[in-house]
Amino acid sequence: MPGQIDWLEIPAADTAKARAFYGGLFAWRTDEFGGDYHVIAHGPAGAITPAEAGFTHPRVYFGTDDIEASVERLRELGGRSEDVQAVPGVGRIAHCHDDQGTPFSLFEPAPGS
Template sequence: MSNDQRIDYIELNVADIARSRQFYGDAFGWAFTDYGPDYCEFRDGRLSGGFTTLGEVRSGGGPLVILYAGDLTATLARVKAAGGTIVRPIYTFPGGQRFHFADPDGYELAVYTEVPGK
């Protein structure tokens, strides 16, 4: 399968790379590779991206990044335990459920799961 015209990489400007690593590692189990003091790559097992301190933090802006979780309730608990703020609690939409959260820099992301039979 070609990666042409598919999301390939996501980059977030953050205030503190160590804090972002800790949050996303604790909440989602992501793996990381450091490339100097201003850049860290993350991998979720399917998609890669990066944290950088070289740009302005743009919390609350840009596209909504949506993650998938098989167990939405357990993932919400991990996000809260890792220091995330729940912006919108679990709600149902056609075919699934999701919640929105803000990471330590204020980026809003969502996590969804499919509802069987919908």
């Protein structure tokens, strides 16, 4: 559904410590997806991932049926968006900021997902 939160990423300086913390707090379990990216298997749809410059707070992904149209509308409303990126077998994403600079991302699932 457009506008629904479809995914959450929690950045961490130490993903092992973060997985232990959230596992202890919420009983979340994680599965390694690749590299140091850990999908939450028992909890919200999302992942614990390494923090990086400009990505130090949780990132929410809002669903959209048409990512290009959403990016175009976002820009008309004064927001900013990076280029749309394909995530093979998953869909397409775009990291964005609203008109006040608040970061969020858009997610369009792959056909048939």
